[in-house]
Amino acid sequence: MTTMAATGSSAAVSDRDPLELEAVDSVELWVGNALQAAHFYRTAWGFRLVAYAGPETGVRDRCSYVLEQGRLRLVLTASLREGTEIGRHVARHGDGVKDVSLRVADAAAAFSEAVRRGAVPARPPWEEHDGHGVIRRSTIAAYGETVHTFVERSGYSGPFAPGYEARRAVDDPMPPVGLLDFDHSVANVELNRMNAWVGFYEEVLGFRLLQGFSDDDISTEYSALMSKVVADGVGRIKFPINEPAPGKRRSQVEEYLDYYNGPGVQHVAVATDDIVSSVKACLARGVEFMRVPDTYYDELRSRFSDVDVDLDELQTYGILADRDDEGYLLQIFSKMNQDRPTVFFELIERHGSSGFGNGNFKALFIALEREQERRGNL
Numbered sequence: 001m002t003t004m005a006a007t008g009s010s011a012a013v014s015d016r017d018p019l020e021l022e023a024v025d026s027v028e029l030w031v032g033n034a035l036q037a038a039h040f041y042r043t044a045w046g047f048r049l050v051a052y053a054g055p056e057t058g059v060r061d062r063c064s065y066v067l068e069q070g071r072l073r074l075v076l077t078a079s080l081r082e083g084t085e086i087g088r089h090v091a092r093h094g095d096g097v098k099d100v101s102l103r104v105a106d107a108a109a110a111f112s113e114a115v116r117r118g119a120v121p122a123r124p125p126w127e128e129h130d131g132h133g134v135i136r137r138s139t140i141a142a143y144g145e146t147v148h149t150f151v152e153r154s155g156y157s158g159p160f161a162p163g164y165e166a167r168r169a170v171d172d173p174m175p176p177v178g179l180l181d182f183d184h185s186v187a188n189v190e191l192n193r194m195n196a197w198v199g200f201y202e203e204v205l206g207f208r209l210l211q212g213f214s215d216d217d218i219s220t221e222y223s224a225l226m227s228k229v230v231a232d233g234v235g236r237i238k239f240p241i242n243e244p245a246p247g248k249r250r251s252q253v254e255e256y257l258d259y260y261n262g263p264g265v266q267h268v269a270v271a272t273d274d275i276v277s278s279v280k281a282c283l284a285r286g287v288e289f290m291r292v293p294d295t296y297y298d299e300l301r302s303r304f305s306d307v308d309v310d311l312d313e314l315q316t317y318g319i320l321a322d323r324d325d326e327g328y329l330l331q332i333f334s335k336m337n338q339d340r341p342t343v344f345f346e347l348i349e350r351h352g353s354s355g356f357g358n359g360n361f362k363a364l365f366i367a368l369e370r371e372q373e374r375r376g377n378l
């Protein structure tokens with residue numbers, strides 16, 4: 001199932017971009033040990049450290065490391081004390097994505113419009129100054145304990161935000177991974193909650209439904225899920241939303257919800273324009289990827305007989321491919337980025353296709369279930 005079509009939206013065309021969202025500003029993970037997490041994302045994934053906040057910069061209760069690669073910015077934050085919101089979040093969810101923050105022209109206006117449209121406020125607009133200017137932010141609640149912070153940084157020229165100091169990247173002797181930008185992030189929500197969250201993104205953020213497919217399309221012998229994709233008015237920000245569907249055994253979404261103790265971000269997909277080089281670099285750096293059975297490539301050879309890609313090379317590195325009316329895409333999914341079976345990364349190289357690799361879901365699920373079974377969770 002790879003056909004893509006806008007399947008309608010409750011938002012009128014004139015209502016498509018009510019909050020004037022520009023891009024994903026950053027993805028913040030709350031983790032148990034930010035120093036070590038930063039080392040992992042730098043060493044294994046090739047991010048570079050650009051800014052730091054902690055006791056040395058006057059922040060008493062936490063440490064945050066800001067990493068960048070291409071236009072993607074990760075923030076890794078850990079608590080320094082017991083009894084904090086961050087510490088409680090980590091105890092409950094493990095390391096996970098707290099905030100998918102969205103850059104806007106006006107953080108106060110985006111907040112008031114979002115709240116007027118039904119968003120639950122998480123933190124009303126605030127601003128912070130330092131010698132680099134002013135940054136204005138506001139935060140609304142999303143699924144589970146995940147939030148979206150609206151970030152207005154046009155008046156700010158510092159490395160990240162007040163309280164942070166620039167950190168110069170040390171020379172990285174390993175091959176560059178070449179990740180370019182945020183492509184999409186996927187939410188796992190509870191059974192029967194997917195449509196409510198699709199409605200939230202449509203009604204509150206003015207997103208539109210890009211595509212939907214039923215559980216028939218993504219099921220294996222054992223488990224299934226349902227998924228819909230919402231995107232902002234101009235299609236720069238894409239959020240697929242999954243919910244579990246009944247299967248014979250526990251689905252990977254259920255496993256996620258169990259270990260994360262509720263809804264949250266399942267994976268972050270990052271764009272590259274040379275996925276083979278990116279995967280080679282990641283492998284050299286110690287990243288492990290999900291592997292589909294080799295029979296997948298027998299079937300792929302017939303589907304991709306007229307496309308100019310080196311299928312042997314894809315098979316060597318375990319890269320998946322999918323196509324639709326608009327073009328094709330190449331993608332690969334990492335193993336988990338932390339102990340709990342919750343958050344992982346996807347690398348994606350698009351050639352015209354704006355899909356999400358639906359044709360690969362079944363092969364991927366079988367691979368995921370193999371890992372799940374090894375954990376005794378299937």
Ligand SMILES: [Fe+2]
Nearest residue numbers: 186269346356
């Ligand atoms: Fe994805």
